Amino acid sequence: MRQGGKVNCPSTKFLRGFKAGLAELRGVVEVWFRNYFRYPAWIIADVVTTPAWLILFIVPILMFLPREQWQDPGVLNTMFWAMVLWDVVSSGIWSFGMAIRREQQTGTLEALFVTNASRAILFSGGLCVRTVTMFMGILYMFAFFTAIFKVELMLFNPLGVLASLVTGLVAALGFGLIYGSLVLRFKNIGPLNNVVQFILLGICGVFVPVTSLPSPLRLISYTLPFTYVADLVRHYALGAESLLPLMLEWATLLTQTAAMLILGLSMLKQVEHQMKYTGGLGSY
Amino acid sequence: MKRLVKYPVLASLIGVIIKEMKIMSRYIGTLVIVISLPYMLSGFFIGVGYTVGGEAANRNFYMNTGVESPLLYLTLGGTLMMASMFLIENASGIIREEQLIGTFELHYLTPNNTILLWFFHAIASSLLFLGVFAANASLVIAVAGSLLNPYEWLLVFAIVLLGILPLAGLGLVVAALTVRFKEVWAVANIVSSFIAMLSGFYYPLEVFPRAVQLIAQVVPTSHASELLKKIVSGMPGQPPLAERLTLMAALALGYLALGKVFYSRWEDEARRKGELSKY
Numbered sequence: 001m002r003q004g005g006k007v008n009c010p011s012t013k014f015l016r017g018f019k020a021g022l023a024e025l026r027g028v029v030e031v032w033f034r035n036y037f038r039y040p041a042w043i044i045a046d047v048v049t050t051p052a053w054l055i056l057f058i059v060p061i062l063m064f065l066p067r068e069q070w071q072d073p074g075v076l077n078t079m080f081w082a083m084v085l086w087d088v089v090s091s092g093i094w095s096f097g098m099a100i101r102r103e104q105q106t107g108t109l110e111a112l113f114v115t116n117a118s119r120a121i122l123f124s125g126g127l128c129v130r131t132v133t134m135f136m137g138i139l140y141m142f143a144f145f146t147a148i149f150k151v152e153l154m155l156f157n158p159l160g161v162l163a164s165l166v167t168g169l170v171a172a173l174g175f176g177l178i179y180g181s182l183v184l185r186f187k188n189i190g191p192l193n194n195v196v197q198f199i200l201l202g203i204c205g206v207f208v209p210v211t212s213l214p215s216p217l218r219l220i221s222y223t224l225p226f227t228y229v230a231d232l233v234r235h236y237a238l239g240a241e242s243l244l245p246l247m248l249e250w251a252t253l254l255t256q257t258a259a260m261l262i263l264g265l266s267m268l269k270q271v272e273h274q275m276k277y278t279g280g281l282g283s284y
Numbered sequence: 285m286k287r288l289v290k291y292p293v294l295a296s297l298i299g300v301i302i303k304e305m306k307i308m309s310r311y312i313g314t315l316v317i318v319i320s321l322p323y324m325l326s327g328f329f330i331g332v333g334y335t336v337g338g339e340a341a342n343r344n345f346y347m348n349t350g351v352e353s354p355l356l357y358l359t360l361g362g363t364l365m366m367a368s369m370f371l372i373e374n375a376s377g378i379i380r381e382e383q384l385i386g387t388f389e390l391h392y393l394t395p396n397n398t399i400l401l402w403f404f405h406a407i408a409s410s411l412l413f414l415g416v417f418a419a420n421a422s423l424v425i426a427v428a429g430s431l432l433n434p435y436e437w438l439l440v441f442a443i444v445l446l447g448i449l450p451l452a453g454l455g456l457v458v459a460a461l462t463v464r465f466k467e468v469w470a471v472a473n474i475v476s477s478f479i480a481m482l483s484g485f486y487y488p489l490e491v492f493p494r495a496v497q498l499i500a501q502v503v504p505t506s507h508a509s510e511l512l513k514k515i516v517s518g519m520p521g522q523p524p525l526a527e528r529l530t531l532m533a534a535l536a537l538g539y540l541a542l543g544k545v546f547y548s549r550w551e552d553e554a555r556r557k558g559e560l561s562k563y
Binding site (some may be wrong): 041067078198212273 | 313317320321324327328329331332333334335336337338340341344345347348354358413421462464467470471477478479486487491525
């Protein structure tokens with residue numbers, strides 16, 4: 001859709017650079033939100049099933065504690081924030097990876113690839129929807145959580161938590177770009193989403209601090225930005241001690257997030273180029 | 285297959301099973317996930333549980349569940365949960381899926397009873413999960429250092445079938461009620477998540493208030509889950525088996541009858557209004 005491309009889209013024909021990107025983003029977000037609101041039953045299902053999932057994922061963990069500790073605010077709050085972080089970590093996988101797959105299945109992927117719009121923006125619309133639904137989800141999860149487990153939510157530094165979650169979503173975008181390029185390359189990797197998601201949840205210390213992991217795994221954890229996102233959320237929400245001095249931890253998180261974005265963008269570009277060269281872009 | 289024409293119902297059943305197996309073999313990745321997800325979830329719960337429970341984690345688990353091996357308890361629960369979710373989703377989405385791939389009308393051109401045909405799809409899924417359950421149970425039982433005798437295996441299979449097959453009836457109710465709104469899977473998701481919550485796959489139902497425990501009594505998988513864990517883990521204090529099996533059989537008949545009533549009503553109305561092929 002940028003000027004210079006051989007396309008006939010009058011709405012963005014005279015745009016270039018940042019403005020073109022904005023126009024693309026607006027179009028993509030509009031499409032995703034329209035799709036999202038087209039299926040209201042899914043929105044209702046998301047809200048209605050929340051208490052069931054909270055119970056299904058938190059109660060089994062409580063089985064490892066003595067009964068008198070089942071209402072321990074520290075443990076329950078750690079679980080609550082872990083459920084929120086789960087959404088952040090998996091957002092890149094589900095929204096970005098699945099966006100490419102969905103376009104493949106609906107037969108519109110080729111149409112998108114003949115435009116000169118930014119591929120990163122084209123497939124990141126799902127993440128925008130996910131961001132909105134995630135913050136809405138935190139609100140109703142909070143309501144259900146306090147009603148079911150009868151425990152006060154701990155939130156020492158709301159701004160710190162917000163900043164960590166937003167940075168986590170940017171990191172998820174970077175991870176989504178990498179994952180999306182693999183989806184583009186290997187086509188149907190749907191079932192792998194679950195596997196990757198569980199590996200990330202374990203290795204990034206979403207439910208328990210990475211310090212409790214065996215040392216070889218911890219080395220991998222330290223290279224992933226989600227580790228620091230989880231740690232910072234626990235620090236700001238629960239007052240837990242951070243892995244590194246705060247400034248250093250933020251610097252590490254931002255550097256890794258930037259690196260992941262750059263890597264993701266270049267991988268997507270390279271895979272598309274290679275697939276065009278071998279003719280594999282339209283075969284699946 | 286020609287010889288089976290004498291027995292058309294049997295021929296349909298075998299045909300559906302072969303079809304479903306062929307489709308399943310096309311999606312090996314899904315099959316791998318179905319088999320491995322219970323282990324992944326067990327590993328996840330055990331990892332987090334040991335971290336929060338510390339040295340006393342195993343003892344606490346035993347005190348709370350009555351089972352010594354968390355791996356055994358959680359993997360069996362997870363396998364049953366996968367089976368119940370898969371079955372509800374499949375049965376609920378059967379009409380919509382056949383419509384989407386364009387084969388729905390073809391079934392109505394055959395002399396087969398459609399309700400029976402959809403039920404056969406549930407049998408095919410149940411058989412698949414019997415295999416998955418057998419594989420997962422054998423492994424975790426072996427790891428726990430014990431074995432089941434042939435009678436116990438037969439009992440386990442009967443309980444799994446009595447636990448998960450009735451859910452096909454529930455799926456048909458969802459299918460009949462939601463096919464017009466084209467969002468079957470969202471409703472199936474709600475049903476299956478609450479069935480999972482009320483079945484006590486990962487915890488004893490005593491964690492719930494009395495009222496919720498009573499509601500859970502009408503969920504067949506709650507009985508299956510409790511019986512299987514007790515039989516497989518060799519826990520003392522078995523619940524009265526004959527009574528439970530009778531109750532499960534009654535629930536199975538009730539659920540399937542409910543599915544038949546709802547589906548027949550939808551089908552009759554759809555035939556009358558010409559909606560069978562309108563979507």
